[in-house]
Amino acid sequence: MSRASDRAYAAIRNMILAGELPAGTQLGEEALAEKCGVSRTPVRDALRRLESDMLVVRTDTQRSFVAEWSLHDVRDAFDLRAMLEGYAARRAAERMTADSLGRMRAANAQIAQAVALPRPDVGAFLEGNRLFHAAILEAAGSRRLVAQLGSLVEQPVVWRTAHHYGPDALHRSWSEHEELIAAFARGDGAWAEGIMRSHILRAYHAYADAHRGLSAAKPGPALSGNGAMTAHLIEVAA
Amino acid sequence: MSRASDRAYAAIRNMILAGELPAGTQLGEEALAEKCGVSRTPVRDALRRLESDMLVVRTDTQRSFVAEWSLHDVRDAFDLRAMLEGYAARRAAERMTADSLGRMRAANAQIAQAVALPRPDVGAFLEGNRLFHAAILEAAGSRRLVAQLGSLVEQPVVWRTAHHYGPDALHRSWSEHEELIAAFARGDGAWAEGIMRSHILRAYHAYADAHRGLSAAKPGPALSGNGAMTAHLIEVAA
DNA sequence: GGAGAGAATATTGTATACAAATGCCTCAGG
DNA sequence: CCTGAGGCATTTGTATACAATATTCTCTCC
Structure with a gap:
């Protein structure tokens, strides 16, 4: 713009x-x-x-x-995202092309590289992650789905949980991506959908755990008295 | 505004x-x-x-x-709507209140009345239909879902297939609503979701059939040569 | 003291003028 | 005849002034 x-x-x-x-x-x-x-x-x-x-x-x-963002609202957003991205994964698996598959492999290779470092490069991880999910969305071939997910994933909820992730958690994310690639390579929509849903919901629980930990440690501006909270600067790795 | x-x-x-x-x-x-x-x-x-x-x-x-709206795009929109409204129905069933259930019964009673007339009142039918689906969405209790579905159902695709519906088709729509009410009354989310998905997808096929019939009868501005078409003034009864 | 009408203030909606950019057309050069 | 550069026309972006509307405060009346 x-x-x-x-x-x-x-x-x-x-x-x-x-x-x-x-x-x-x-x-x-x-x-x-x-x-x-x-x-x-x-x-x-x-x-x-x-x-x-x-x-x-x-x-x-x-x-x-x-x-105001309650934890309930965040859960709401993740539930919707799990459903929509799961649907995207299913469609993508059913329409997969060698080209799209190549882009996903490249993106996940970038993630592998970022995670393999002694001190993981979170920025590169997040960029690779973005590319990976974008490739799936593109392969799903639904303009409407792009529009719906765009206003759900890109903009609204950007946090930085990934910075709190240990190398193991980052590696698990990479590993789930590999599993997705396997499902895509076989054109198994149901499998891809299942992986994606758990992938997203795991990210939610990573967020929820981190949030609970933070608010228990220092109940500052992150969590106000009535349970509402300001949006945090957190990126959730999915 | x-x-x-x-x-x-x-x-x-x-x-x-x-x-x-x-x-x-x-x-x-x-x-x-x-x-x-x-x-x-x-x-x-x-x-x-x-x-x-x-x-x-x-x-x-x-x-x-x-x-440009291809039939493919329309199918796309209905698929998404089936998924999202199905999800809404499931959530609504799990959170149903006597109040919401009452509103749905009232809306469907209005539909029954409109359908029972010798010459069905399509306007009243559509208004009752709108109220019915709005009540479900409200009972689902997800602001995000409202936002997502709003830009999918209300605005984008407004057609008038309902005017081509015979009394039997309108009655079937009412009947499916009754079945939804039964699922809601029992709090059976999976049942409600299943009914809703078929309810929406049946509406899609009603549209697709009508469209095929129209374009076969008079291939006018409704269907251009390359398969794209202008949006029609059609309301699909779901 | 509380409730309501009305004015004063604050905020958003609209119109218009101008700046920036995009697209198109022409024309020169190969 | 094709290609590309330049300038002209069209279209969108931004700023500003003014109109309409909402909110708040105050003062009166009960």
């Missing part, structure tokens, strides 16, 4: 994810425009996008606020 | 669905603004919404065009 609109989107999103704008904060267009150094017009676009990411909610009278 | 923005959205959407703007037509903001009697600002909002409805596609350089 355009420059100013993108800048506004990224800036506001970062402020929310960094906890700079706590859940429930009202987001006035003018104030944000000043903070981002742009006019209200691109800010309005950005707020629209953040709303579809569910990082921002709007009242019936069009006032925008930073969304 | 606001008045001008809503008018623009509805006007453009109607022009697309009525075939007034055939698939592939470029949608210039200024031209649309003039047609709708508003300025470009609300038109831009409207185009964004239509894009998320997938009635409009944008090139990488931000030009908007009326989307």
Whole structure:
């Protein structure tokens, strides 16, 4: 998209994810425009996008606020993602091409390399992970599915749990990808779907465990009294 | 939403669905603004919404065009809807309350009334149908699911197959709703999910049959040479 | 003291002007 | 005749001013 609109989107999103704008904060267009150094017009676009990411909610009278995220909401998102990505995996297995399979193998090779290091390269891991899942989605051949998952995976929930992952957890993720490749190579949709669902839900529990650990250790701004929490800067490795 | 923005959205959407703007037509903001009697600002909002409805596609350089809908795309949308609404039904069954169940019974009673007439009231049928499915979605208790299905069911695909339905087909729809109510009353999620999936996919085949019949009878603007078609003004009764 | 009407304030919606970019057409050169 | 560079026309992006609407505060009346 355009420059100013993108800048506004990224800036506001970062402020929310960094906890700079706590859940429930009202987001006035003018104030944000000043903070981002742009006019209200691109800010309005950005707020629209953040709303579809569910990082921002709007009242019936069009006032925008930073969304509250309960653990329940996170579970909700992962459940949907497990179902939709599982469906994508099934379709991908049924339509697999040598080309797509090659891209997945390449992506997972990058992951293997990142994990093999003495101190794993989390950035490279996440990039390879992104490529891997993108290749599946592309192989699934459903534009609608891309649209639906895009607003569920890419934007809304970006955390950095992966940084807390030990080498073993990262390796398990790689291993599950290998299993997916095996299922794809055989064109077994049911198998691929099953692997993918557990792959995603395992990531949820990694998040939930980390979250419980964090909130037990230091019940700071991560978890407010009523169970709501601000979105964390966490990337979940799936 | 606001008045001008809503008018623009509805006007453009109607022009697309009525075939007034055939698939592939470029949608210039200024031209649309003039047609709708508003300025470009609300038109831009409207185009964004239509894009998320997938009635409009944008090139990488931000030009908007009326989307092409192949039968394949329609099948795609129904497959996704079957999965998501099936999931909603399962969740709803597991969380059913007397209140929600009451609303569903009331909605289906309205449908029964509309169908029982000598000449069925399709408008009342569709409204009851909408209420019925909305009650399920609400009982499912997932805001994300509402968002995902909203952009899949409400906006994107509105056809009027129901008008071609005979009383028997309308009655079958009512009957499937009754079966859903039975599953909900018993809290049987798997049963509810199964009914819902077949309910949706039956609607797809009703559409596909009607479409085949239409395009065989008069291969007019409904079906262009390459298999693409403009969206029809058709409401599918599910 | 509480409730409601109304004004004052704050916020969002729309229109318009201008800037930036994209696409198209022409024309020169091979 | 084809190709590509340049400029012109079209289209979208952004800023700003103003209008409409929502919210809040205050003051009156009960």
